[in-house]
Amino acid sequence: MRNVLAIAQKELKSYFASPIAYIVIGLFALLFGYFYAVMLQYFVRAGMNMNPMMGQQALNINQDMLRPVMQNVTILLLFVLPAMTMRTYSEEKRSGTIELLLTSPVTDWEIILGKFIGALSLYGVMLAVTLIHMAVLFVYGQPEWKPIATTYLGLLLLGGSFLSVGLFISTLTTNQIVAYISTFSVFLFLWVISWLGSFSTGFWTDVTAYLSIIEHFDDFSKGVIDTTHVLYYLSLITLGLFLTAKSVDTERWRG
């Protein structure tokens, strides 16, 4: 465990030593702020135009403002997260520092978990920045905290899945650009895989819907924690890390 933390710490430090952390967090915060401001305006307008006497349902800030913002955020993640994992292994392989890691008295799993936790921590920092916006909502309104908490849990699980798959892809190349593009494409495919089943009904619709990475997020943003979805994300994270371990081991044999 000490080794895992040492590697995670080194990973996190290296993000902040390069421009990656600042660019990723900065641009993410900027776009998040934009979505937030636009949706807030829309929400306020809609609230003013609403006539309770017409029997309309009262607007809910969680459902009608935050949920659309968070849906936009998930799309943002599609672009941002590959940048966090693109260099994890590829850069170590390119610069030869992988020789240091693999000849140190640490196991492959300690390295992999360290790198994963490092990337997840950067992602955590990125999400933490948006908590400021949530705080503003609590100051001027009365949002429910539970759906917000589940949304963040969902974002962590969704992002964690992306990161573990990205980690695996970065073991396959020494080129960061190749790693980024491949990771992005795989994410996008996992996203839209449900389209495959949209023309038929029954079994394949269910399978492709289950496989789609975004179908599982919706419930979290509604404030529901369904174990099916938690399990889906945890399985995907495990699969990504497992493939990473296999890839590192194979690389070793091939030399």
Add this chain to the structure above:
Amino acid sequence: MIEVQHLTKRYGRFTAVEDVSFRVERGEILGFLGPNGAGKSTTMRILTGYMPATEGKAIVAGFDVFEQPVEAKRRTGYLPETPPLYPDMTVVDYLTFVSKIKGVQASERKQRIKYVMERVRVADMANRLCARLSKGYKQRVGLAQALIHNPDVLILDEPTAGLDPKQIIETRQLIKELAGDHTIILSTHILPEVSQTCERVVIINKGKVVAVDTPDNLTGRLHGTVSMFVDVDPNGHDAAAILSRVAGVTGVTEAERRASSIGFEVASEPGRDIRRELAQAVVSNGCGLLEMRPMRVSLEEIFLSLTTEESPAHTAEEPVNA
């Protein structure tokens, strides 16, 4: 300390290392010598646990590197061909990170880092980014990294490659100093390095061990005869004839002719010291003795003859001092 038994490494159909076996005793410096692509780095990478062998066994500090890799790695320090530095870390940060993953106790960490930085003379660059270091400093930080956990075994892949002559001498000196506390394997394709630093040499070519011996024995083994270079001012006499008449001389060849002197290569019977007789003969016959020195067969020649198919013609030129 290190025992390698019948190590073989194949990449697909290509055999990089074939049936390599050798031993290194505690405190010894073993030179691993071979042309580029001979399998030196592959063997070292197997010993350090970076990659597994296809066949064979390697035991480092009492632990099998395949069966108990973590234990073996804990006792091994490794400097790869390119020092594995993180460009965006300072030297101190880098060594701190390495000390953590190499299992140096938190309580000893500061002191250990200070010690290795002084030992390899990088203390003045402690807070500089690794990316900004000169090649020589990078190499030394790489060495510091290998030493940080005070390993029993040090494996250095071409530790002097790319350094300037002064740095090369310093690095060799440092390696010699380290030999007391550590068992060292170093690889190189530079021959004088081996004769200057190592106690024993493994010559490897095309993945196979072609010779294991001390540098001196290797030199002696190849050529039974010992040659002397004698520079003589003939003063009108037939210097070649005078030299040939000396007891124990088996051959005299004119090596170089200058305006006032002739240089001869004089071969003698093995094990017989003819220096006194030679000097006596030259002087008493009225010639001038300008220079006399033994012509040692250089490791270069041994190396070439062991690693090339046809044996190279033995030339009477001076030993190459690279």
